[in-house]
Every structure is written in C-alpha cells, then in structure tokens.
Amino acid sequence: MASETSQPHVYDIDNPAVAQVFAEFSPFERVGLLGLRQLIFDVAARDADIGQIEETLKWGQPAYLPSKTKSGTTLRLGLPKTGGFAILVHCQTTVISDFRALFGDDFAYDGNRAVVFSKGDVVQTDKLVLLVSAALRYHLK
Template sequence: MSRNDPPFADPAVAACFQAVPEPARSGMLALRRLIFETAAETPGVGALQETLKWGQPAYLTPETKSGSTIRIGLPKQGGYAIYAHCQTSIIPDFRSLFPDDFAFEGNRAIHFPDDVPPPAEPLRLLIRNALTYHLRRKQGAA
C-alpha cells in the first residue's frame, strides 16, 4: 500500500486484499485508490462503503444511493478486473467510447493483465459513471 491509499475500515476487506498474490494485488490496490479518489471528487456521491460481495471488494454509495456497486477482483483467466452490475449500461457505455482499448467481459467487467497498472484517466470516467448511475438516471427521468 502507498501513503495515498485510504485505510481499510473493514478487516475482512483488508484480509481479502492481503490474500491476493502480487502483481495482481498492486493493480487491485490501484483500482481501489482510483475508486476512492473519484468518489471524493465527484459531487453527489457522498461517503463510500467498502465491503465484500461474492468474496470481492465492493464499493457502494449508501449515504446518497447515487451509484451502482463496483467490484474488483480476480477473474478465472488470470489478471485482475473491475466489475459493474451486468444489467446496467455502465460497461456498454464505456465500451462505446473505448471499443478497442480494453479487454471487456460482456456487460460486466474489464480485465487487466497482472503486470499492467490500470489506466487511471479513462477509468475515472467509468468509475464516475458507476458512482452516479442512479443519480443520472433520476435526472434523466425528471
């Protein structure tokens, strides 16, 4: 962990990260840092809750209910990944902007090779869209 990493509030989440082998752990921690940074700089998101869902670190917006859950974890084929709810348009919307830049798993995930850090700038858009998914849908319906 670097000095910029937020502390773990949940010991089970900390243990989950600790159990991930390097170099995937570094990539997952970089995604975690990016999720917290993006949440902090995005109006309407509020405090994040970091918990485990399906054994993977998951990030929710319980205070504002502005977003859809984001998870990070280890796909079966290796590497590490960021996941969004497959019944949302989060991944398809992102894929329409970056069709050839990422390894997509259907409507639910983006995979990264173990030894490649996640590209922060394009992923901020994905994370921001996930953390404001419900907020944006409400505004669109108004």
C-alpha cells in the first residue's frame, strides 16, 4: 500500500498587479522570490498572532503585511541593484540587525534593509523562518 505524501499549500496570487510583477521577473528571480513568498505565507499560517497576510505592491515590489492584526512590519520582495533577489524590511526596524546577530556571515545583507541572494546561493529557509516571523510579529515585542 502506497502512502500519501502531503504537498505544501500553494498560495494563489489574487492581486493582478502583483501577479504581473512576478511575471516580469527572470525565471531565476521568479523562482527565488516565489519561494520566499511561500515562506511568508507558511509562517503566517502557522501563527495565529500574525493572522491573514495582505499581498499588495509597495514601491513596485510585492509586499506582505498582517492586515487585520497589525502585528508586524511589511516584508517586501525585490531585486537589489547588485543583482539576484532579496527579502526586504523597513530599514528603521531591528529585524535585519537582529537576524545578522544570529546568523552573521551565513547570509549577504544590504545594510539594515535586506537579505540578498545571488545565483548559486542556498536559500536557508530553516533560518529565514526566524526573520519572517520576527518581521510579521515585530509590533508584538
């Protein structure tokens, strides 16, 4: 008897403007950013304090915020000037500096605003869960 394997829930992009932005990314960028998007929704789904995530555009980038609970700061997904792709937070929060204190050289950073990924980087989702959770729970400190 074969056992069933559970597939992760895939979150549809309901906002046409957001879908259009994802469609315009190169295949490499799109795959990486969709993986980060999935992580954001997965973290939120496991934490009732975060609640439902609103997906919109801010500064032309896909942006994610707990809309009802107001528990966190916005996460954005975008392309840094240096190439690759990134997960970004508001630079006046301590999210990136706190994350850097935990994981230092395990990641590349753009100041206090982003964790940046280049071709060939392994996206360490087991560690990034902490960054996503910290951002989406930022105002619950």
